[in-house]
Structure formats: structure tokens, C-alpha cells
Amino acid sequence: MNKKTIVIVGASRGIGAELVKLFAQNEKHRVIALSRNTSEMQRQFEGIDNVDFYSFDLSKNVFQQATSVFSDLQKIDVLINNAGYLVNKPFPELTEEDLQKSYQVNVIGVIETVQAALPTLNAKGAHIVNISSMGGYQGTVKFAGLTAYSTSKAAVCSFTELFAEEYKESTIKMNCLCLGAAQTEMLEEAFPGYQAPVSAEKMAEFIADFALKGHQWMNGKIIPVSLSTP
Template identity: 50%
Template sequence: MKNIIITGTSRGIGFELAQLFAKNNYNVLAISRNAEPLKKLNLKNISTLSVDLSDEHDFKKVTDFVSKNWKKVDVLIHNAGKLINKPFEKLSSKDFFDVYSINVFAVAQLTSVLIPFLSKGSHVVIISSIGGVQGSMKFSGLAAYSSSKGAVITLSELLAEEYKEQQISFNVLALGAVQTEMLQEAFPGYKAPISAEEMANYIYNFALTGNKYYNGKILEVSSTTP
């Protein structure tokens, strides 16, 4: 059985992804600040950890679990994200730090501590946004969010180069609008064309097979301009 780690699993895409992998007989370590939603489902292949991704000291919970129970990680999906929608002049340095803390710093640090458990054939999938892709339409209010999603794209390209000799793959999925709680909180009333469950199905298949075809690549997964 392959071992899958997913962040941001308390709701939305991550919540659906964890269930999808577990129901298809993969071992899942579901990481989120609130582990209760998945715990309540009591699925046999899911282990949950309550982890604050803005606190790197919490990452020891993850490495301790892997070291004790798995020894290796086949797929790491960085799905957790933070979005603040504010006019640029009202964004504080703390707002920027809070967004980058989850969307960039946590991705880098969690990957770093898990490198010893990744090996030939392992696939690291980073969920970014079409708003972080060069040439895509940008939207006001998302200066912190979209710039962080651009930063994590460059990070993935660099990691793919750095670890290509170990044959560890790093790829980015730059998503368009998906109907999630985070989207609704940031843009009340907006209706996205893709559900969280539908996007989870796409990410599930890509995480398992995408590294056969891609490494260090950014795939734009969006049926709309946003």
C-alpha cells in the first residue's frame, strides 16, 4: 500500500481527497488544524494529526508518525492554503506573513523534514492557483494570496531540479475557481464551475500517475479565466 500525506484536510478539496485515497486502499495521513471532521468518519485507512502549519515545531508530529508507522512517503500533497481578500493598501505585513506562512513557508519546511522519507518514485504535488501563473488574469484584493501562489510555483521548479538525481518529482497544479468553503468566505455568492469533489478526483489521479510524465512542471487546471 502506498503512503499518502495530505495537508488541509478538514474541509474542501483536502477532505474529499483523504476519503478518496482511503477508500481506494491507500494509507493516508491527513494533516489539518482541525482533525475532527475526518475522525468522525472513522475510515480505516486514515490517520489524522492536528498540526498548525504556521508553527514549524508542530512538524515533528508528522515526522514522528512517519518514522514510527511508515518509514517512507510515496505521495505528499500540499493542499492547505490561506486566502485574504483585502485592498492592497489595507493589507498589513502581518496579513502577508500569515498568508505566506501557510502557502509558502509551510510547504518548504514540511517538504524539508520529509525529504528523508521520500525516495525514487515519490511525488510531491503542490496545489497553487491560476492567479499565481504568469500571464493569467489577476484580481484586486488578492495581492498576498496570488503572489504567494506564484512564489510556491518557483519553489517547486527549484526543488524538482535539486532532487532530480534522487528521482523525486515535484509538480504544481494551478487551480482555477473551485467551490470550496475558502472561496465562499473570500467571495460570498460566487459560484465556481467545479466542485471540491470533482477537483479531488482530478488531483487523486494526477498524484498517482503525473510523475510518470511530468517533473518541475506547472499544470493549469482551470476551465475559466479565474
Template identity: 50%
Template structure:
């Protein structure tokens, strides 16, 4: 049984992942701003944890709870993401800051605060976007979101280098189009070839086994544009 921390579990890919990990017999610590959706599942192997990744105190409280339940974390999946589509000429810096607080600083802080719990070949998987990959197709209005997703790609590479002499592995998955609420907001009317459940299945398997083959790597998980 693995002890797995996942952020952004109230809907979409994160929600599907926690159910699949639970079905496999693993212990899941499910972090989201609103934990009610997860709580309603009433799964014995899932701890719903209300956590705002923009709030250092909230992150610390979540980590304290995890520490009260386990002495190790085998897998961390930084899945939570805040989306923003806004024309650059109409940029609201406060909105941009909100995106970075969740998508970058939240990843940075939670990973940092869990360091002492990572043991025995732990695997940190961060979910990025094809929009954050250098040279990929870009779309107007996504300057804040896509640049934040680029930041966590570089962060992953840096952490893998810094901890290369340990058993800790860091990898990042840049996802293409997945049928989620976020996709509908970004590209109304677009039908993705991959469902949230299907993508969750891929990430679950990668989180459990990918560290045996990859460290510090960006994997592009996409079969379409956008």
C-alpha cells in the same frame, strides 16, 4: 498501497481527497489544524494529525508521528492554504505574514522535513492557484494570497531541478474556480463549474500517476475565469 501525506484535510478539496485515497486502499496521513472533522470519519486507513503549518515544532511532531508509522512516503500533497482578501492600501503586514507562513513556509518546511522518507519514485504535488500564474487574470485584494501561490510555483521548479538526478518528482497544479468555502469568500455569489469532489478526483489521479509524465511542471487546471 501508497503512503500519502495531505495537508489541509479538514474541509474542501483536501477532505474529499483523503476519502478517495482511502477508498482506493491507500494509507493517508491527514494533516490539518483541526483534526476533529477527519477523526469523525473513523477510517482505519486514515491517521488524523493535528498540525499547524505555521509552527515548526508542530510540523516536526507531525513528521515524527508519520515516521513512527511508516518508513516511506510515496506522495505528499501540499494542499493547505490560507486565504486573505485585503485592499493593498489597507495592508496589515501581520496578516500577510500569516498567509506566507502557511502557503509558502509551511510547504517549504514540511517538504524539507519529509525528505528522508521520500523513496521509490515519490511524488510531491503542491496546490497553487491560477491567481499565482504569471500572465493570468488578477483580482484586487489578492496581493498576499496570489503572490504566495506564485512563490510555490517557482519553489516547485527549483526543487525539481535540484533533485532531477533522483527518483523524486515535484509538480504544481494551479487550480481555477472550484466550489469551495474559499471561493465563496473570494468571489461571493460565483458558482464554479467544478465541485470539490470532482477536483479532488483529478488531483488524486494526478498524484498517483503524474510523476510518470511530468517533473518540475506547472499544470493549469482551470476551465473558467476566475
């Protein structure tokens, strides 16, 4: 059986956890789930035969951690950089630590994960999907308090275009989805009481489908996926 290996970074809760469960429904998929919270991944994924989960922290030694996980895989067909860190603070109160953590987890961690994946990406065709935000998409409505988060998500969009240019002659494709509001713990923590028009599960449905097929038509594209900010 020709299995597809799908790596999901940021898999312990929210959209990432839904992605893991969705991909795992197909026995031709082998799902690699990466996050810091291994007990939560164990609770959710233990007993699902085609899911393996590993401790993974985007805030330090990302290249080494990713290389150690990826070197045990025969190939990677799909890599979804879904993890995200959101700090919601008035601009004058943002600390250097807030900015550094946002950029480390949301940008540098993503770039280093991709660097580590390069030798293992399937030479016959691989799709890297970066998860950004509508806040990082040029020309959209912006929200006060999200300078660290949204500027870092804009950098992920830019990285997508730059990588796609550098790898345009290769079989590796990279695209970026800029999500609108989806009902997750991150959203609830940042904007308590706000009701998103899309559930985490529903958002994961679109991302999973796009990750499996989108690279047949697109490369280096920044795509808004939003009901909340039309």
C-alpha cells in the same frame, strides 16, 4: 500487500477532505490526513480503516511537527501540499500580519513540510504535488484584493521549479497544480455567492489521478487546471 502511503496537508475540508475520501476508497492506500481541525477530521474520517489523521499547523514549528508525524511512517509515496490561507483585502489595508501569515502557511510551511519529508520519501519513487492557484500563474487574469494570497501562490510555483532542479537526478518528482475556481468553503468565504464551475469532489478527482501517475511524465511543471479562467 504493497500499500501506497499518501499524505494530504490541509485535509479537514474542501478539496483536501475530498482527496482523503477518494484515496481511501482503495484499500491499497494508507492515507495520512493533516490539518488543525481534528474534530472535523474525526467527524469525517472516523471509521475509515485506512485513514489516520493528526493535528498539524502550518503557522508554527512546521519542521518539528512534520518530522514527528513522518518519522512514524515507513515511507511516503505521495505528498500533497494542499492547505492554503487566503486573505482578500484591498492593497492599502493589507497588514504585515496578513502578509506574514500568507507566506508562512502557503510558502514556508510547504517548504518545511517537504524538508521534513525527505528522509521518508520512497526511494523507489515519490511524487510531491503542490497546490497553487491560477492567480499565482504568470500571465493569467488577476483579481483585486489577492496580493498576499496570489504572490504567495506564485512562490509555490517557483519553489516547484527550484526543487525539481535540485533533485532532478533523484527518484523524487515535484509538480505544481494551479487550480481555477472550485466550490469550497474558502471560495465561498472569499467571494460570497460566486458559483464555481467545478465542485471540490471533481477537482479532487483530477488531483488524485495526477498525484498517482503524473510523475511518470513530468517533473518541475506548473500546470493550470481551470475551467473558470481559460
